[in-house]
Amino acid sequence: MPHSPGIHHVTAIARDAQANVAFYTDVLGLRMVKKTVNYDDPATYHLYYGDEDGHPGTILTFFPWANMPLARRGAGETGEVAFIIPPAAVAFWLDRLSALHVPHDVPEKRFGETRIALRDPDGIRLVLVARPGAEALPGRAAAGVGAEQSIRGFAGTTLVLARQGPTAQVLEIAFGWRKTGEEGRFQRYAAPDGVIGNQIDLELAEDARQAGMGPGSVHHVAFRAADDAAQAAMAEALRGVGVQTTEQKERNYFRSVYFREPGGVIFEIATDDPGFAIDETRETLGQKLMLPPWLEAERGRIEAALPTLER
Ligand code: ZN
Numbered sequence: 001m002p003h004s005p006g007i008h009h010v011t012a013i014a015r016d017a018q019a020n021v022a023f024y025t026d027v028l029g030l031r032m033v034k035k036t037v038n039y040d041d042p043a044t045y046h047l048y049y050g051d052e053d054g055h056p057g058t059i060l061t062f063f064p065w066a067n068m069p070l071a072r073r074g075a076g077e078t079g080e081v082a083f084i085i086p087p088a089a090v091a092f093w094l095d096r097l098s099a100l101h102v103p104h105d106v107p108e109k110r111f112g113e114t115r116i117a118l119r120d121p122d123g124i125r126l127v128l129v130a131r132p133g134a135e136a137l138p139g140r141a142a143a144g145v146g147a148e149q150s151i152r153g154f155a156g157t158t159l160v161l162a163r164q165g166p167t168a169q170v171l172e173i174a175f176g177w178r179k180t181g182e183e184g185r186f187q188r189y190a191a192p193d194g195v196i197g198n199q200i201d202l203e204l205a206e207d208a209r210q211a212g213m214g215p216g217s218v219h220h221v222a223f224r225a226a227d228d229a230a231q232a233a234m235a236e237a238l239r240g241v242g243v244q245t246t247e248q249k250e251r252n253y254f255r256s257v258y259f260r261e262p263g264g265v266i267f268e269i270a271t272d273d274p275g276f277a278i279d280e281t282r283e284t285l286g287q288k289l290m291l292p293p294w295l296e297a298e299r300g301r302i303e304a305a306l307p308t309l310e311r
Contacts, residue, residue, distance in 0.1 A: 002233040003176040007154050007197030008224040008254065008270040009048075009059035010081050012124055013071070015215040017045050017064040017307055019121045024049045024060070027100055028083075029145035032286035033276050035309070038063050039251065042295055043305045051153060052140045054276035054285060056224050057197035058153035063219065071123070071217030075162040075208040076264025078218035082115070082127040082155035084196060086135040089149035090114055093128050096145070110201070111181050111188055123216040129155040137196065156199035157221055158186070159265050160211070164202040166262035171200060174237045175223055197224075202263075210264070222256065222268035231257060231269050245269070252292040253278065 014020040024030045024047075033054035038044040044063050051058040060081065073079075085093060090107065097104045097118055104118035114130040128151070139147035161167055164187050171177040171189045177200070181188040185205070191198040200221075213219065225231035228248075235245045235257055245257040254270040261267050279290050289306070291299055 001176055002174055002237040003191075003230065004174075004223040004225060004234065004269070005191050005198065006057050006194035006224055007156065008056045008222040008268075008272070009050075009061055010078070010154065010157060010218060010222070011061045011063065011220050012081070012218045013068065013213065013215050014062045014064045014120075014122050014124075015066045016121070017047065017062075017309055020047060020062050020064060021309055023121050026143045027096075027102060029140065029142045029150055030060070031140060031142065033059070034253065034280075034290060035286055035288065036252075036290045036292075037295070037302060037306070039249075039292060039295070042298070042302050045306060045309075048276070048286070050276075051138065053282060055153065056270075056272050056275075057195075060154075065215060068214045069212070071214040072209075072212035073160075073217075074211035075160050075205045077160055077211035077213070078157050078221055078265060079160040079203060080117070080125045080127050080158040080201075081218060082129045082157065082199075083151045084131045084134045084137075084153060084155045085128045085149065085151055087114065087130040087132055088135065090116065090128075090130050092146075092149045110186065111183055124218065127155070131155060153196035156190075156197060156201065157218070158201040158203050159221075159263060160203045160205045160208065161263040161265075162206055162208065163263065164204055167202055167265070169241060170238070170243065170261045170267070173241055174234045174243075220258070220266035220268050222270040225269050225271050227271055227273065228255065231255070231271060234269050250292075 030049035033050045034048035038046045048061045116128045137152040139150040141147040177189045180190045187202045245259040256270045258268045
């Protein structure tokens, strides 16, 4: 049976690279685990944030595309990216977001979990979900966030859809996920064995206009594959329901195939191996601009085209 234990990474679009770095490292306390370029567009950074080791399930990445028209909210997109925090850290985060003037809402509940919705500098909707058991996951002390309060990785995402059924079918058939609940306009699907990044909420938005991708929106959601064979099994299951994936692409830190799920959201299936420590040590992750072997010969030209980043 094809199977994915959860989200591998989520990639979104920002305007300004420096503001993006400041928010995700200094406000949310994530670690920049890789600073590289978009392999399909090497004049653009590809910035990766995650936990101390850059484990799959903790990685939020950005393309800063300043000149692209801004995102337009609607159906066929990822509406929210959710991180997990320990329930005991809710008050800490509310105080911190207020103190740092981060726009956020009063805590609400969905499927019994307390959640704080906030916006990043480009208006990307993030959520801190208080999940019992999060305290047992490895934390990271940084930027005034204690290890015990820190973000532990993804809870999951919310996909905004004109119809939920076809997307649900992909989650069930290709990834082996199951429906675990329904509340109002939300259906929740989960990987049965996942710990982080293992939940996707399908939000019904029947009358919404089509979303437009741009700075302030999520570009794609990547799901984990244990290895190439697991990835191939998922791609084959997708073909069985009429969904074609791209050929496998070498992303240096993982190998990926891509497809547009029937609801309009771009999905990726990325291998867990080899991970982010192949070209830097654990201690120095994210400090230098790293290029894949096939772009290394162009380093001078690439570096000259990129804005300078503090950090
Ligand atoms: Zn990706």
